[in-house]
Amino acid sequence: MTISGNRKLTSKIELPDEDFEPMPEGDKQRRNLSYTTEALRLWFEKQQNIYVSGNLFIRYEEDLAEKRVSPDLFVVFGMSNEDRVSYTIGKDGGKAPDFVLEVTSKGTVTKDRKENPLIYRDLGVKEYFQYDPSGEYLKPTSLQGVRLENAKYVPIAALTLPDGTLSLHSEVLGLDLHLYPDKKFRFFDPISNQILRSYAEAEQARYQAELERSFEQQARREAEAIAAQERNEKERLAAYLISLGVNLDEIP
Incomplete structure (x- = not known):
């Protein structure tokens, strides 16, 4: 499958912004979905040209409703942080997300591991991470990442810290992704040596x-x-x- 991230197509039909299908997810998935988006929004809130969102449709073929993905979290640099109903690559300057994170569950593990990487690679997503809060479905580790090099995804090396925390570095975000021994996930700033907080944690x-x-x-x-x-x-x-x-x- 070949997908151009720079094509601007003319919209021909009215496209729905929701698929109205229930999305069953456990408490762990729900908590982590909230944390990942909130933490990065807070981190980048003073920068007007960084768009952070999640569970939002990304449309890469404007006239085909099925040509869309909905990452749990994605970040686009060089794009205004205004609220959107959906993110359409053709309308938003042909700019695909730079960073994507999927919170994997039993119902999404196959799609997250086999289908989505092909789409994200062809769109030009620079980094793609997966995190499994349960520790049951993503093997061999519950946090994995790949980086786009020469049009191919290559694994991002993981480092195990002295306390057993698994750490992967995101060059795109300038942040580390930490998976703690209890399977808890947090973004971490290696420069200020601080964990990124959610809204509730910051308050x-x-x-x-x-x-x-x-x-x-x-x-x-x-x-x-x-x-x-x-x-x-x-x-x-x-x-x-x-x-x-x-x-x-x-x-x-």
Whole structure:
């Protein structure tokens, strides 16, 4: 199959933006779907020319409704981050996603491993990753990635960290993808040495930071109050001794 990522076709029919088919997924899949999109949106939110989305149709043949894919997460560099109903390559400057991540489940493992790589390769997707939260369907490891080189996908080398975390580096994102021993997945910035957070995690971190600042301020106020009280007591004692005729300079 040969697909051109740069062709601009004239739309001939009205295309649906939903297929209205139920998408059964477990809690692990659902949590990770939310995390992956939220984490990258937060990470790139200040950059107007990076589009991050997921579970959104990518159309690569405008007049053929079946010529579409819906990655769990995809990132397009050099594209505005405005909201879209679907992403049509022909209408969006002929620009295919640079990065794609699929959260694999029992119902999608065959498609994620056999069909989607062919589509993404022909579209020119630079990096394609797969993650299996259950650890049951994606072998030999639950996190795998490939990078486009000379029109072919080649595996991205995985590194096992001292704590057992599996780490794969995304050149496209400039981030590491971490799979922890408990199968938990997180994006990781190797420069700032920090884990990318979801909206809820970021809000919790802000709340915790504000709480800690509040405790520090309260502790500082209490310490200052104690110091002031001690100074006042010393001044009162000194005044009392002076009233008794005691020369304070003679007191050792």
